[in-house]
Amino acid sequence: MYVGARTLAEEVAGLVRIPSVNPLHAGPRAEEYGPVGEGAIAARLAARCEAAGAREVVLDEVLPGRPNVYGLFRGRSDRLVVVDVHTDTVTVESMTDPPFDGRIEQGSVWGRGALDTKATLGVLLALLDSWHRAGLRPEHGLLLVGSVGEEAGGLVGATRFRPWAEQRGLRIDRMLVAEPTEFRPVHGLKGLVLVEVTAHGTASHSARPDLGANAVEAMAPVIAAFVAEQERLGALPAATELGNGTVSVTQISGGTGSNVIPERCSVTVGRRIVPGEDPDDVLARLADIARAACPVPCKVTSLLPRTPDGRAGSPAFYQPPDSDFVQYLARAAGTAPAVAPFGANALRYSGLADELVVFGPGSIEDAHQDTERVAVADLVRLAGILTGWLAPG
Structure with missing residues (x-):
């Protein structure tokens, strides 16, 4: 009709x-x-x-x-x-x-x-x-x-x-x-795992950076490590038409003032996943990359609700x-x-x-x-x- x-x-x-x-x-x-x-x-x-x-x-x-x-x-x-x-x-x-x-x-x-x-x-x-x-x-x-x-x-x-x-x-x-x-x-x-990585430093006056631990600077090697991970993923052979997984740093925040060494800095990292990849395994790898690269304590938090079967992201x-x-x-x-x-x-x-x-x-x-x-x-x-x-x- x-x-x-x-x-x-x-x-x-x-x-x-x-x-x-x-x-x-x-x-x-x-x-x-x-x-x-x-x-x-x-x-x-x-x-x-x-x-x-x-x-x-x-x-x-x-x-x-x-x-x-x-x-x-x-x-x-x-x-x-x-x-x-x-x-x-x-x-x-x-x-x-x-x-x-x-x-x-x-x-x-x-x-x-x-x-x-x-x-x-x-x-x-x-x-x-x-x-x-x-x-x-x-x-x-x-x-x-x-x-x-x-x-x-x-x-x-x-x-x-x-x-x-x-x-x-x-x-x-x-x-x-x-x-x-x-x-x-x-x-x-492609599926998705989405995390927030937070570096925890120590605040001090910017005139005495030696008394603090700069969380923004600490995040720089973390970002570089995710860039390297993206290069690694891009070199893998593709199992389906979906190609390879990808990782991207998409947001960053930190600092409280121009004269304060920042005690906190956070980035959002998105990881697109392809068939054969498990969201929990991908989340664990993102956490390992961040912690290995960060010179100060850091926390990795999943930003997606768990799937009905308990996984950390969408396969x-x-x-x-x-x-x-x-x-x-x-x-x-x-x-x-x-x-x-x-x-x-x-x-x-x-x-x-x-x-x-x-x-x-x-x-x-x-x-x-x-x-x-x-x-x-x-x-x-x-x-x-x-x-x-x-x-x-």
Whole structure:
């Protein structure tokens, strides 16, 4: 059943107009538009699922005021498919456009989240509403998951959804995780271990550095050691299309004044991991590197919540590209299977479904920018692909 371009665009625009900035990306500009977080869009999603005929809608509070939403729709068979769409967005503090106006112009819907990932959410809601009004059901049961906390905070929504699904004994045949992939079915993602390394020195007057232990200077060999680790990783042979693991120092802080020898300095270190690497082993190696290089006492703290099975970070996600679902989406979209270096909720879902794919319109390179938009033509294209997959009747 065809749903028009204008209907699809207006559904996406309506979602963009609901601010849902991840609280870890909050700032004065975001707060001008109301409370940050996913609470408002969760309420909208729940209401839209109910209006579209969901047989069950669950608001599952992951963090205060930040619920996941699970909308379960009846199908014409006992099989179950899942579409996971994260409801949070990144910061709007540097945006040069009005961040939440959701205007439709120049063939696009504009505003934060339009591409990443309210496009998929809006298109699917428009389809479900249209099918419901026409008395149609998807071929298989459909569970729509609106998950919080994908953009920052350790994929907490996905971390919560997995045990919820397992406790209910859900058998998931196919799962689509919405992200901008240029309509390429992504079958592999690098995992992540994220740590903070803190050097603890001794403060003194800067005129008497001999009386102190400079924590900022102590961090210099630690950073150099991580640079050397990145060079080592780059020289390793790649086991899959995902290539090698990488390590990057991404943030640094320390010092209290220009005339005080700093007693503390911290850096944030991100380690992307590939298939075959265990997050706990990677965490242990990062800690060993830091402690061996730091001339003063240092502490290494994992910044990610533990996975449901207790690991310190997200293992890589990978499945062979000859998966039936991967191949179906590639044919439907006219693209080729791919892998990607970015993180996504799929890192929490390995093994939860028989087949798992990351997929959606637009490019990840256009996300998180000072402007954000999704082409209306891509919404129409996505609607056709989802309709072919879900096969309403």
